[in-house]
Amino acid sequence: MTTKIDEAQVRRVALLGRLELSDEEVAQFSGQLSDIVTYIEKLNELDTDNVEPLAHCLPVHNVLREDVPKPSLTNDQALANAPARENEYFKMPKVLGDNSGA
């Protein structure tokens, strides 16, 4: 079975992953991802009806610690790498349009 990931699907996934791809990238990924996904479908050869999914291999589960306040980054440290900053805040373009209401 071949799963062709067409350009429309590539664009849909790119939107989900917040990647603004060029037309050239969309075309390239359509071919490459189709090849890769076709290979991955080899997994369907295996019967896994009675197999539990394994998310990690650790011998520990539900790791908790005491909820104790500890020193953390200062505002200046946390903001030091900000691409844009205003006072004590990360600065971003407006999220709501002028007429969008709230």
Place this chain on the structure above:
Amino acid sequence: METLKELRDDIAAGKTTSVAAVEAFFARIDQFEPTVGAYLSLCKERALEQAATVDAKIATGEAVGELAGVPVAVKDNMCTTFDATTCGSKILENFHAPYNAHVIEKLNAADAVIIGKCNMDEFAMGSSTENSGLKQTTNPWDASCVPGGSSGGSVAAVAAGLCAASLGSDTGGSIRQPASFCGVVGLKPTYGRISRYGLVAYGSSLDQIGPLTHNVTDAALMLNIIAGHDERDSTSVPEDVAPLKDYLAELEIPFEELKIATVPQLNEGADALVQKAVSEALAVYKSLGAEIVEIEMPHFDYAISAYYVIATAEASSNLARYDGVHYGHRTADPKDYIDVYSKSRDEAFGAEVKRRIMLGTYALSSGYYDAYYLKALKVRNLIRSDFTKAFEQADCLMLPVSPTTAFKIGEKTDDPLQMYLADVYTIAVNLAGVPGISIPAGFDENNLPIGLQIISEAFSEDKLLRIARMHEKETNWHTQKPNL
């Protein structure tokens, strides 16, 4: 070329100084780094200051750490409060971490001197270091070949004698495969043995930090320094669950009874000279009294498929944080906030990172989750059961590391699937969470190194290193160095 332990002992005994060692490595860096390209950043001034401090302590008889004054390097996906932490990506080119990774704290506590940070495939995604967004690293044995990846810079730095030892990280083979390509020892410890705090995440259920060294003894020494529980990483395993060992303590004691599993059917997928190197290594163990058991790993063939679903799904989630808001690259003139995310990411991520984000997003998206992601997690369980059964029949498993030796720069960049398929021998080890090591085991017709992979059950690094040391004592592959 002195090993990590030899240099450590010489500095401690006053035969040389840390300042002299740092200066000697920087003399070699000045000479060879333009060709090798192992480093993304170097911190000579800081290193010399630290070295002078250590020398002063040693001179006055003050207590010092176990790696006092020894120049080492780390992969650039480990956070440091000095220099940038770039992950080989344009998106983090100017990122300065506000804290040190756990392993950096451990190296500092041992009084090691970090001299620089090493090149890598962007976000550790790749097998050749060609995916670095910042630099090309070459193989010290042949500058027209790749060093392997993703820890290509960390490996090339050790192989070329540009540091005494280094740290890399391994998500699907990124320590073992470049170690094999460059003729050094590369250890991927058990998942959970070493804290990932401050290691920039790629595939969180697979990533593990480990040492790259000239020999097995140095790997044991480095593991002694960096292993252990850290409450800041909930996946680092407490020592009452998996006790720490002194990995140097019994290293020299060979096993009198040793059962080694091999999978002849799998070995057939490798180049003839790689197969020959594995057979010769098995012959060495046989001559030491080991018994060789042939086994099957029925689900091994499915590891690449399962890995490229699980790792990319985890990556697509982990890399969502690079959104141009809190740190990293932001597009110059965004028209709205969506632009800040989408354009910043498009401009600064390289092709392989985008490809893996796309694949992972696809596998997790509505309608495909069960078919790909859940299926891959179930197959992961079957792969782990292959290893569990193997270790019921034998003490360890021996395999090739890579089907080939180092390939030419540019040879495989056009076909990502072919590049993925070459991870066949290393990937299952990460899915099963068990430790694996690559040790030098021969050379091909072009004098390019070949590695042998040894794998043992979870948290048995002491045994794994002892087994590796048995081979090293009988051979001299690890003492051969590239002629730069």
